[in-house]
Amino acid sequence: MSGVMILSKNLTLEDVERLPERSAWVTSVLATVLIFTIVVDLLGNSLVIVSVFRNKKLRKARRNVFVISLAIADLVVAIYPYPLTLIAIFRNGWVHGYIHCQMSGLLLGLSVIGSIFNITAIAINRYCYICHGLKYKKIFSHRKTSCYVLLVWMLTCLAVIPTHFVESLQYDPRIYSCTFAQSVSPFYTVTIAAIHFILPISIVSYCYLHIWIYVIRVRKRVKLENPSRINHHDFRNFLTMFVVFVLFAICWVPLNIIGLGVVVNPKLANMIPDWLFIASYFMAYFNSSLNAIVYGVLNHKFRQEYKQIMIEIINLSC
Template identity: 60%
Template sequence: MPDTFTLIKNRTEPRLGQPERTLATVGSARPTWVIAVLAGVLIFTTVVDVLGNLLVIISVFRNRKLRNSGNVFVVSLAFADLVAAFYPYPLVLHALFHDGWALGNTQCMVSGFLMGLSVIGSIFNITGIAVNRYCYICHSFSYSRLYSYRNTMLFVALIWLLTIVAIVPNFFVGSLRYDPRVYSCTFAQNVSSSYTVAVVVVHFLVPIAVVTFCYLRIWVLVIQVRRKVKAEESPRLRPSDLRNFITMFVVFVLFAICWAPLNLIGLAVAIDPSHVAPRIPEWLFVVSYFMAYFNSCLNAIIYGLLNKNFRNEYKRIISSVWVTRLFVTETSRAATDGRSMKSKQSPPPPLNNNESDRDRINKI
């Protein structure tokens, strides 16, 4: 009769098929230095992600020049990137030093849900930013009406509602599983071919197509204005508008570069999971996975490099934090020194019956 520990373990562990068992064996045979490098990448991504995206959010709330409808989507994207900084790491740290397969289904589902919020939320917000920039530059006369404060908040709420709706089917298909190659619960590409194709199309290809269309139209208009082909008909582009567009275009390009390999692998696996999946080199999948999640810490850096308003606000925030830290340190040090001086002061010597006040003062 099996003992209680065995029964509990059997209930909490995911059921593994042959492909998963093979992956578990492969993932557990890595050299220590490889695990250390992967852990270092995760830690670096987490630190830069948290600090950078917090700077973005604080900058928009502090600077009036940054408080506009377009940057509401930027703040929403920063929140999505912040989720990416937290969802895999408790599981990763557990898996690096323990048996990852001992993690419960509930933990895996929660981690997978957070992953979906980050990944799908990011691509949908990037799509929202592209549509916003397209309306602002190509349809400037109706932009104020389309992107009033109320409408902008509704658009952002719609993005997150669609994000949650897009995550829900994973719980019914059972596609969120622990993958020992990346020490995390993630989307399993070999669970269902049709569902994997649907995910890649809906979550990546369609948004990329929409964003590409918007930015191509903007580029065409920019070229026309620059060459003065339609000088009278085309709206005037301010240099700041062009810089903002270029910034968001670079954000989109980096997102596409970072996420394309993982999605292409997913499509290849979906064609024939039993034959293609074992032939995907482990290093290729791992590099693709870490490229995708490294993207979450890049946006804040791009804003700082290409957008003057963000860069100046970054400097002001860091300076204020540094000055506050110095003030607290100096205040604490002055208080400590004051207490030390008080403790070192010796009391005046007692008066002698035979000595005058002048003699006592001279002694002191």
């Protein structure tokens, strides 16, 4: 099976390269995973946004500004790129043309980078709140927090724009998606991995590592089940966002390792099994549906608000 296929601006629908017919169960699995991801992404992240705006306590917590921003980043892919990929699965090829290919690739990049940058901002917020509580309100005032969110999206846009100019957004028939092709520029691939993934992951790891160390030290010092400054509610909020980060890393690390591996040794491109490459991509896609589930499982306020919203929707539909 060949590598990526570049869609030219003059490409007609009839010219689109198609894969040999795959087993029905393979396409069924890919379609099922993507449909589940789209539905849960749309429903879950919509619930997150509505919950924060409805619940005064959730709305008052400054960290939830970043939670809303993260939910928006996850919603972007469910609204446009993923449905186009789903159609490509059913049609066994890209039938949407060059413009949609470029747009879906850009929005996919915008969502991924926006997600990791928001997760980084959340980690910094939790680090300041727990480890530097006396300075927290000054560092994260309501006005400054809004500016931080704006900064996150400005940096996200700046990070995505170069992808278009190096012509790295290409259609890969293995995953039925228009996405970043690592083979276009090894230097650019390494730069992207460093700035968009390795650096943010390092910052987040630093923040959460110091939070864990702080929590352990305080608990040992006071010899209580819960530390004096960090109550159970605060710790659960921290744990929730930590799990969000861990799941993001788990879902995206395999794909980044494959990309960097191909850059280091181009021969790996032909050695990596298609099933592993496809699994790494769809695992990464699946991540956009997980955050809302994590909030519902680990955060009591979000869980209660979810239930209330669903009850109201059911009552209105009856």
